[in-house]
Amino acid sequence: MQQTFTKSERLCSKKVLGELFKKGSASGQPGLAQTFYLFPFRVLYLPQDPESPPGWPAIVITVPKRTFKRAVDRNLIRRRVREAYRLNKTSLAPNGTGPIKSSPASIAFLYTAKQIISFEEIEKGMKLALKKL
């Protein structure tokens, strides 16, 4: 049971991020970023390059400054979301060995709720979102 969360699973490249958000605005077409809403998130993801070997997806978590003015609140939400992903990401690998080809390469979780919600609720939303992916 893999529950780690290393540097390679974080989406850091400005280029990839720009691509993800740019393509995400024109969703629906095949080959581009897909998006769906599921409380408390809006999820954006890019499919994997079929040439490269399958690996764990790189993710990014976003909490808007507009709704949460204090840095402490944003940090708390970001950490809860990341923890929920870390504990449940094995559902992306149903065979138990590793991620399958069809799982996405990069995912963005945009936090859309207006209040700080508890870890249990975030985890519930995260399980549903990963199932959908």
Place this chain on the structure above:
RNA sequence: AAUCCAGACCGGCUUAUCGCGUCCGAGCAAUCGGGCGAGGAAAGUCCGGGCAGCGAAGAGCACCCUACUUCCUAACGGGAAGGCGGACGGCUGGUGACGGCCGUUCGACAGCCAGUGUCACAGAAAACAAACCGCCGAAAGGUAAGGGUGAAAAGGUGGGGUAAGAGCCCACCGCCCGUGGGGCAACCAAUGGGGCAGGAUAAACCUUAGGGGCUGAAAGACCAAAUAAGCGUCGGACGUGCGGCUGCUCGUCGCCAGCGGCUCGCAAGGGCCAACACCGACGCGGGUAGGUCGAACGAGGUGGUUGGUGACAACCAUCCCAGAUAAAUGAUAGGCCAUCCGGUAACGGAGGACAGAACCCGGCUUACAGGUCUGGAUUGAGC
């Protein structure tokens, strides 16, 4: 013990499991083991430094900042001690104006007898002085006691004096000038003289004294990769030119080549014009947005001794104490400690202030549940 005031400090603790960042060690590697891992404000960016780059790292002016004194400090607009002044409370002196002592607390606290400006309304009059009512006088005129206005009206109180009055005269209070004394100084107390200079405002211009070059780690250095060497507009030829570390002046540094055409001249040499190139500025287009250093040993922390009223300094011992970069410091489950609610109690339930490092320090300011300590005041109780 309670309340209030002033100052200083703490700001949840702990166990287990799963994780994250970084450093060290082991290992060929996968990985394993160990150490450390947010704050008193990390915040606001209001000051001061370190550090870095930038014209001679030039000068003067402008501009900006500071403002009782002495000291502390790397420096400061910060701090300490002292002085002076105000407010409040208590006691107290004097007929009165006005003082004296003690305590608490506050003060951007240099200079409007260098100059200039402003002072609405009201009021006779707002600073050169004058005179509305009034008072005195037969009048000419004298007067600034009283009235009222205002934030402010040309010293005040008591007495003498006078036609009525007035520093006109006297005493005291205040003010100004001087003398010697104490104190490093701000200033203090004493003493002599002068009937008295003369409103407020400098967080108004200003004066005096002192200080400030500018820009900030997205500074800056290096490695790697990639694009371009293209287009457009404007400007430029030894000058009243363009550019450069805010502005202005001076200075200084850099740049300004060659060719052609027309023309003046006997010539040396000069003038004008166009295009291209060059240089500079701005814009468009296109490319890259990876890594290393800066950057974690410092005006460092803790403890002690000595000096100093104190801020602080010196010396000795000891410790290494976050270092990320789309950015770690988290999640879950227990126990404890405060707090709140219900309950006589056992107990049950809720639930942890303000707030998250980003080059580093010293301050200031602002936010903050609850708690601890010290000093002072008042009230109550006991011995």
Place this chain on the structure above:
RNA sequence: AGCCCGAUAGUAUAAGGGUAGUACGACAGAUUUUGGUUCUGUUUGUGGAGGUUCGAAUCCUUCUCGGGCUA
């Protein structure tokens, strides 16, 4: 992270330290059969706190909010 500006009525914008205006709105009334146009009147404000001053939108300090610039 650093730096720089700004805040006046519902909106836009003035105001030498001395009664806070102007325009468009909104509301009411008049004109009109009704509505519009037009005319008259009314309403509403200096972001908060403290200080300097006799007196502050203005000067100073501080907080809050909003905006902008910097590879």
